[in-house]
Amino acid sequence: MTYAYLFKYIIIGDTGVGKSCLLLQFTDKRFQPVHDLTIGVEFGARMVNIDGKQIKLQIWDTAGQESFRSITRSYYRGAAGALLVYDITRRETFNHLTSWLEDARQHSSSNMVIMLIGNKSDLESRRDVKREEGEAFAREHGLIFMETSAKTACNVEEAFINTAKEIYRKIQQGLFDVHNEANGIKIGPQQCISSSVGPSTSQRNSGDVESNSGCC
């Protein structure tokens, strides 16, 4: 229940790339192929364990539709991490990355950790964007990169957790002012962090996961 830190994440990217599916897979460990369109923003939360510390991720899953764009921008503020998602089977979603990135950089803290995600890696036969292209884009813009599949759960945990690790690393380096909530980080209710992970708290405390492990 208690946590050392709380990180606010946003998930952004074109409509239909699988943002809500990634969230559902991460929080509920399930895949729902048919999703209604997200209105504005939806929420999810989960506890993860980084370096022996309980960290609560509070995730804002934004609407991808173009017409919601001006509204979803309002939600960017105060995010510590962003998952920028495209669909490896639809090149246009990759092409729009620059515009999403601009938006994200403009409307949130400069220290925000951005994870670029090429989703739907299970659909290898329909691949339209090469893995190398994703890697190159990430390198160029200083992002972390992963390919994931919300359907098979491949790398989903890793994507969320590696982002948290990077944020945590930045905190330790003193790059984030954890006392400024505009950075999307909050210190949890103090003390008794380790004592109260009772049997009742049934969050799956995923252990540390190696970065490039997995199936993709």
Add this chain to the structure above:
Amino acid sequence: MSEKDDIETPVIAEATPTLENGNSEPAKNSECVDQSAKPENKPEPVVSTRKRPESKPSSDLESSEVPPVQETVSKDEPQTGWGYWGSWGKSLLSSASATVATVGQGISNVIEKAETSLGIPSPSEISTEVQYATGETNAKENEKSSPMTGPFGVFSTISTAVHSTGKSVISGGLDALEFIGKKTMDVIAEGDPGFKRTKGLMNRNSTLSQVLREAKEKEEQWTSSEVTMERDKKNHYGLLFDEFQGLSHLEALEMLSRESEIKVKSILNSLSGEELETLKLELEQLKEAFSLAEFCEEEEEEAKGDEDFTKEITELFSQLHVSSKPGKLARARNTAHEWIRTALAKPLEEKEEGENRLEGEKTEQINKNSIEDIHAFAIRSLAELTACSIELFHKTAALVLHGEKQEVTAIERSRTLSQVTIVLCKELSSLSKEFTTCLTTAGVKEKADILNPLITAVFLEASNSASYIQDAFQLLFPVLEISLIESKSEPHELQQAWRPLSEH
């Protein structure tokens, strides 16, 4: 209760918004300092009446020991009814953020105070102490600006209410508490037709969600240090409200509201002369729709069926012409009512058996468990309904800003939304009454010092829920202002304003 259980599947969109010309971003004048451009004129009384906890970080519970200087309340000022209400919630929340007290403890303090200050006798005392109790209540009424009733302004209203009904209330014992619950809900009704006080909420540095979040964090801290953590957690409104994603939706709604407010200001700053006057006039009309003036009128219909609430709220949402649907809210509400029906049926059976056994200890045990269950479920239901309500307001705000084709005007929407608010608050009121009926029925053999705090807590959280919902409703005001302004603009201009920001 794991986190994952409360993650909702994002499946709310029944309709697909098709329109492409969404919101304009008419940011012609970037900076605006002009306060006079704002539609409302007097934010001052707001601040003084409904202070945020932050403005007074030291424990209110402590300060309640000291005679308050400015916060003297009097029953002769019915128009400050909302103020009473607000200060009640305030006291609760600020006690939560004080160093020692948590919300939970705060509540029990409040409860104790409520009981002592109200002079409600326990059922067992009634027979012997009617005379005395009546006297005490009279005394209470006379010392209405006493330390006790000062900061907890609402109690002075209550004790007045108690007094006005005199002996019948006192001899009613637990009925008195139920009556008080009703009366406290009426305080909303009578309160502040202009609704200016609550409006002031948005002008402050701290937001409602921050306040609630802090309260929740204190609760988290407290519960985590307790051995009986899970059990306690069940009863913590703040934690439950967060689990139902109420806090997140509230925070998101605040973001939309704040952004809209900034836009409105900059638009008003960019206008002048007749154009400005016309717009101001229209915004003033819009503001009236946010006053909740009709609140008092609707009191009569008491016993309403489940279908009526569902029907009423569904109809109101269809009048809004946005694609948000209150299905989740209605389900949560109906579940609560179903539970109450079952709970009310059960203790009666137990009671019959118990009578045969001449108050065997076993019966007491059963009843004891069940009042705790009822209390826990009541708090949970209130938290869930409030979270659902705020989610609906947030979704509505997003859809209004999204600029779906306006078949209805912003004023019409505002009126409908104020109806929605009224319906929701009335529902919370009647739900809390039903829960306390459950508690009184199940706890008929309980000692008052066990039962009364639970009853008071239910009423307290119901009243807090109602004020959260009304605060959330007020957050919609700037959103509808934007909507009104945009409906006046040329579609062409909207496109222009929209483009540069959305282009790839």
